[in-house]
Amino acid sequence: MLERLAARAPVPVFVAMGRDRAPAVERLLRNADIDVTATPRHASILLVAGRVRDSDQAYLDRLHDQLPHPRATFWWGDEQGDDVDEARRAASSDDPVVALRVLYRNLISGAHASETHRLADEPPAPWRGKGDHGQGGEGMMGGVPYGRMMPMPPTPDIRDGLTLDVYTTQIGPFMPYWPAGLVLEVTFQGDVIQSAEVVNPTYPPRDVDRVPFDHLLHETTALAQIERARAAHHLVCIARLLSLVGLPTLSRRAQILAARVRANETIAIAPLRKAAARSGLKAALAPGLGRIDDRLARELGGPVQRAAGHAIDHRSDNPTYTRLDFTPVMQTQSDCRARLAQWFDEAEQALALVSAAPDAMIDHGALIEAPWAHRAPPIDYRVTELLPGLEWSEALLVLNSFDSAALCRMAPLEAP
Amino acid sequence: MSVVDDMAFWIFALTAIVSGWRVFCTDSMVRASFLLLASFIAVGLIMLLLGAPYLGIATIFMMGVEMMVMALFMVMYMMNPAGLNPMVMVHQHRFSIGAGIAAFVGLAAVMLVTDFADNPVASDARVVTDLGKELLGDSMLIFETAGVTLLATMVASVILSSRSGRFGPADEGSVPPPLEPGGQPAGRLPEEGGGHGHHHH
Amino acid sequence: MTPIVLTMTWVAFLLGMAWYIAVLDGLWAAAREGRQPRAPLANPLYRCATILRQQSNLTEAPDLLNWRLAPALYAGLAGTGVALVPFSSASVLADLEVGIVWWGAVEALTVVVVFLHGWSANSQLGLIGAYRYVAIGLPVMLISMFVLIAAALPAESLAVPKIIESQHELWNVIRQPLGLPLFLLLGLSLSFRGPFNYADSADLADGTASEISGAARLVWEFARLAMLVATAAMAATVFLGGYLGPVLPGPLWLLLKTAVVLVLLVALSHLFARISPSRMLTLIWIVLMPLAFIDLVWAGLVAL
Amino acid sequence: MTLTAILLVAAALIGIGLYGTLSQQSFVMLMMGLELMLNGVLLAAVGFWSLAAGGVPTGQLLAIVTMAVMAVEMSVGFALITAVYRNRQADMTESLGTMKH
């Protein structure tokens, strides 16, 4: 009875986002048959979407073990070897929903055995029977009570100076609303970040929206295609922020719009923007939150630069665009709010260009502004310098107000 | 008084005493705070039995928030707040036990020898209305004083607790105290991972 | 109603309305996203079954007793909240002389229980959720106390049935128009939904619930719904005249009004963005608290 | 549930509270002891009011004033602890006592 009911529920899936798969996963998010959970504790299937760095395997295993039984892993991508059985993988071009449903039903009914743990069944440090009380601790703050050390010794807080314990931990790479692949070592005091270090950089962005831009390098491409890709990219970025401030339905609307833009449908962004404004999105992004200085904005380029008030856009120099009276849009404040407004403005402008010149073509090799930050070597500014002093939810808003290319340049592993 | 009331009273009384005692036995500051809350809730329920509905339930909500705040501060200022390593942080232990028992015995003796008037509250008394009338009538002065005192409390606690005084940060130039008279400032330095029990060599 | 019937009504009301909220949530999301809802009526049950089928999780050295107790206490508090609401003039499970004070206690203890839930898991995300919730949950409680006291003024009593009777001529929602909207915010805060979801929010990977699975999670999610039901029923009773109404029997009126209030609450929880806890704290003290003062003064002047 | 029984319970609470107040080294735990003592006082006050004083309103008032005392004690107490901690990083009664500068 319970099994039969449970088998009909939306499949609870936790997504471990690998390389290249972000847009495809966002398609999954919209499917009512799939319930993308915020934590592995609520999921039954771990969906590994795309390639994962070899160094991330341990993180993935830990994630896998955190799923409650019955659990299974599903690989979605082209890189998996033949050692994974058919029921648990799908090619990147396939839609995995049906396969996920079947796997889930079998998992519930017991036809597919629940996967056993991958990491050793051992505490992080042996503690049983050690110490004065057999719990592994020594004195008040020493030892490894129940296998872990006590929090780090206190240091003065960077905001109000109280000297209290700090909590240092790695976070990522498969955290929701977290740049895919990024592992930071974050030091908290309470819910405010004191400092952060990059442990592993983000995966380089290589998503579907890049295709028309790559195309343009070799052959003449329709302006419509380029601008649609731009709008879709920005909509997906907007969707992430919307979801983060507690507007999941609006976020899904943005994703649906992005998908429809990619499918060459005609859409309007204004209603979404209006709904977002009415919901108090502006209030959720405090003015000045995540403001970056001019030099950094210029280095990063793209929408980030224009949100800082620099009207620099390669399209201004392209004859196809100048014929359409193209002038770059920009904001002035260079904070999260400005970057969000910039995404909205640019997406709307892109769709306006499409409708103004549906048949315009751009010569191959032309230099066209990409929707994301410059893809250049890493810069000597770390994303981690943005975070100290921010409360956790603010920190996530700041991280998600950058596109993945910008994050990638700000989170290199070694000094540039 | 019915048997049910009597039974309920003894259950609540036992809860109040046992949880009040456990407050000082648990290692976890959060548990300690909420055990104290349990003690207060039990006392509040006894007040309900005694025919003081407003006072009883007001005790519950007032102590609910007070103990919540208590837990916040306990966790903030106590080392090892969850009690992962068991600890004993008491001094003059025997003396305290003695004092506690003496207080109890003394009070109990006074009670047992005193003959209290038997004058229970009428079962149909409108106690909440009475209280309101009292607050706005004879005891208005107490009431007003309480209001002003609370305002003073608000201002005082804000002044004391917030860092930004008019003369710069309040902790400027401050040094952690030594653990022994005349010793080095102890603070919470990294080498002292062993905690309180460790510095006494 | 006999006690047995009354108890059964209470159970049916609590469970039915919790299910109703889950259905409303599904329908609302589907409508806003422009797609067909997925088995809207049965989906909540399927999800319950899924959660219950999952293994109960543990963390390293959690405060297990409090971790298991917190969801149970939360559900219990919601249950007592619903019990304060009269289904008709003589049918109320807990006919407390100081009903709205008990409601205040429910609010206070809810803050304690949510904190305990986040604390017990011994995990950073849960801790952040717990502390954040206390920051918002405490001051919001004051607002609700002000509006409830305002509603008690014309009734000259703290008992919920008396407050209903005082609305024979005019509902409090008209007499004290600020009361209901402020009280609805409390509902969002008590069950941490939408703009008031500071405990179990997306940025914390579900915050205090980020480490639970299985039966504990089922109880927790149910308790959140039940608490929303309790607030809606209280709102319908204190501001919309509860069981009062022509033609239809009293319990039905209460049901209808609660259902309407729940639509409002679900809409509110989907319509507004969550602002940062720091700004929300300021908003509550600087904007909402004075509004509650105005509500009290307004109610006082009208009642005289 | 006689007055004697109630007062015995109250005396027990006061006794435990006194033990806590005297024995605990840290300010916050010390405050818990104080609160527990006031809890006993509260119970005794309400007991007297209900069973011996025939429900005179002043009895209730006394209980409320006790609670107000608790609130003031907590509020100012924690503010003090914060101020002391900020300046000296001390949360122990002893470490404050030994400090002469």
Add this chain to the structure above:
Amino acid sequence: MALTGLLTIMGTIVAGALLLQWVAARTRRDRVVESQKIPFLGGSAPNTHAWQRFHVRYYSMTLLFIAFEMEMMFMYPWAVVYVAEGVKALAEMGMFLAILTVGILYGWREGIFRWQ
């Protein structure tokens, strides 16, 4: 009696919920292994226990709040006699709100309604 009702409801729900959790834990045979117990941090493992001397960012607000809540305690009985006492009660309310407003304004000026 109302108290009996409330306590019965509370007790039944709490007992039921605990029983459900207990039975669910009994009927599932899988043990929670050590690697499963690691707190969720996006795949990472923490260095230390999360229980810490947690820096509450709004502690001044909570102190103001306690005094506020105490004022509320006086207001409930006041509400009951409000209509009967009339203008006197109205004046009393004025005093109350004045005190609370001063408290809020003072707190606001000191910036205690923000994350410290």
